Amino acid sequence: MPKLSFKLNILAGLGLSLLTAPAAYADPLLDGGKLVLTNGISSIEGASGGGLASWATIAGMETDRGVGVSAHVTGIELSDYGWQSHGISVGIKDRLELSYARQNFDTRKVGAALGLGEGYRFNQDIFAAKVRLMGDTVYGSPLLPQISVGVQHKRSLDAAIVKAVGAAASEGTDFTASATKLFLSKSVLVNATARLTNANQFGLLGFGGANQTDRTLQFEGSVAYMLTPRLVVGGEYRTRPSNLAIAREDDAHDLFVAWAVTRNATVTAAYADVGSVATFDGQRGGLVSLQFAF
Amino acid sequence: MTFALAFALLAAQPVTAEPQHAAPQEDLSSVDWEKEFGVEKKVVDPVTGELPVDPYTQDPANAGATPFAGDGMAKAFGGQEGIRKIVGRLVDLSESDPRIAEIFKNQDLVRLRRTLFEQVCYILDAGCTYTGRDMKTAHKDLGTTRADLNALVENLQQAMREAKVPFAAQNRLLAKLAPMDKDVVER
Numbered sequence: 316m317p318k319l320s321f322k323l324n325i326l327a328g329l330g331l332s333l334l335t336a337p338a339a340y341a342d343p344l345l346d347g348g349k350l351v352l353t354n355g356i357s358s359i360e361g362a363s364g365g366g367l368a369s370w371a372t373i374a375g376m377e378t379d380r381g382v383g384v385s386a387h388v389t390g391i392e393l394s395d396y397g398w399q400s401h402g403i404s405v406g407i408k409d410r411l412e413l414s415y416a417r418q419n420f421d422t423r424k425v426g427a428a429l430g431l432g433e434g435y436r437f438n439q440d441i442f443a444a445k446v447r448l449m450g451d452t453v454y455g456s457p458l459l460p461q462i463s464v465g466v467q468h469k470r471s472l473d474a475a476i477v478k479a480v481g482a483a484a485s486e487g488t489d490f491t492a493s494a495t496k497l498f499l500s501k502s503v504l505v506n507a508t509a510r511l512t513n514a515n516q517f518g519l520l521g522f523g524g525a526n527q528t529d530r531t532l533q534f535e536g537s538v539a540y541m542l543t544p545r546l547v548v549g550g551e552y553r554t555r556p557s558n559l560a561i562a563r564e565d566d567a568h569d570l571f572v573a574w575a576v577t578r579n580a581t582v583t584a585a586y587a588d589v590g591s592v593a594t595f596d597g598q599r600g601g602l603v604s605l606q607f608a609f
Numbered sequence: 610m611t612f613a614l615a616f617a618l619l620a621a622q623p624v625t626a627e628p629q630h631a632a633p634q635e636d637l638s639s640v641d642w643e644k645e646f647g648v649e650k651k652v653v654d655p656v657t658g659e660l661p662v663d664p665y666t667q668d669p670a671n672a673g674a675t676p677f678a679g680d681g682m683a684k685a686f687g688g689q690e691g692i693r694k695i696v697g698r699l700v701d702l703s704e705s706d707p708r709i710a711e712i713f714k715n716q717d718l719v720r721l722r723r724t725l726f727e728q729v730c731y732i733l734d735a736g737c738t739y740t741g742r743d744m745k746t747a748h749k750d751l752g753t754t755r756a757d758l759n760a761l762v763e764n765l766q767q768a769m770r771e772a773k774v775p776f777a778a779q780n781r782l783l784a785k786l787a788p789m790d791k792d793v794v795e796r
Contacts, residue, residue: 348754348760349756350762378755378756380755409755453787454787455787457787498784502776502780541780542776543776
């Protein structure tokens with residue numbers, strides 16, 4: 316009898332502890348378990364990706380059981396202009412990305428030449444969402460990339476000016492579809508993105524114009540080579556519409572180096588060329604971006 | 610049964626003085642509790658030092674990847690000796706990695722070291738066959754997550770880096786392992 320009751324005690328005790336014990340291995344909210352650099356860096360529009368292109372990646376260091384956050388600041392020195400952007404992103408379960416970015420475009424001396432005043436700044440807010448539909452950048456079949464679709468709502472803060480230069484609207488929305496895959500056998504990451512957009516100079520000069528009011532299909536391509544798990548070099552190309560009658564817009568491209576200094580900090584340096592901006596041709600120069608991600 | 614449960618619940622309280630029930634306790638020290646609870650005992654094989662596993666069909670295809678052709682990859686990893694060191698280091702690192710150490714507790718690490726060595730050696734075409742179980746069976750009930758897998762990958766990268774395996778060759782091995790994620794991640 317004592318033996319039997321002892322057994323029952325243990326069983327009942329186990330039952331009790333199973334009922335009342337908190338989940339022993341509850342996942343932390345910020346699990347930080349993503350492989351380094353597979354969250355991408357923050358593109359100039361705030362969505363995770365390369366510098367110029369939005370990729371299928373989801374921001375933050377979380378995996379499919381947690382939440383991640385990242386913040387970035389980017390500076391670009393062009394021939395005649397200065398660019399500064401910053402933003403924050405939240406990644407939820409490596410599935411949904413929500414981001415906000417602010418772009419500040421300094422016209423410097425060109426501002427005076429354009430009659431805006433020296434150092435006139437164009438500013439823009441970008442609210443974006445991206446959802447991963449299928450696949451994984453690293454795992455699974457090499458034939459199945461990570462595929463995401465996104466929406467980027469852009470609001471120029473210079474409505475009167477952008478309409479004066481011929482833009483049809485001061486607000487616009489881009490739609491993106493991206494496929495990203497790391498081909499481990501070659502240490503090469505490839506991204507391809509299709510974007511429906513009518514943004515002029517990413518939206519800083521408004522949306523649509525005399526040449527074209529509606530969105531057109533544009534392409535963003537990125538190729539990157541992994542030198543180490545934390546060091547990647549690559550290049551990007553992005554086509555853009557030329558909607559405004561008064562100023563031609565060119566395709567943009569860059570060459571970049573991204574270095575994950577730690578699991579949570581990534582520094583990117585790039586040579587970027589955006590062509591002609593507001594009649595001033597040959598706008599190229601250096602980009603530096605710093606991202607913290609958890 | 611109701612009475613027994615009530616009694617058991619009462620007795621499960623941390624401290625309860627029961628001076629009335631001062632009957633002499635039966636000596637339970639000699640009781641084989643594993644037998645009482647029907648726990649199946651696993652006996653270590655005296656030759657291999659491994660615990661038995663449920664029967665399965667041996668097939669190199671259980672490795673989950675087709676081997677490389679030629680000896681380039683085997684050389685990059687330092688042959689069987691190099692592979693054994695890398696696999697040993699991977700297990701050592703993971704056993705002491707606070708992110709995933711719990712998964713390795715109470716597991717047959719002797720068998721793990723052997724089968725993992727065979728698997729990598731087989732895939733790298735370094736002159737082994739794989740005699741272990743398939744990935745889904747071998748990872749059954751481990752409760753592994755994507756983050757656990759990522760931690761393991763980082764440990765493997767560290768082990769390969771320490772063994773001076775060229776980075777491109779490291780990635781070529783990872784390319785063979787990456788498609789197995791669905792079988793080794795459980796939740």
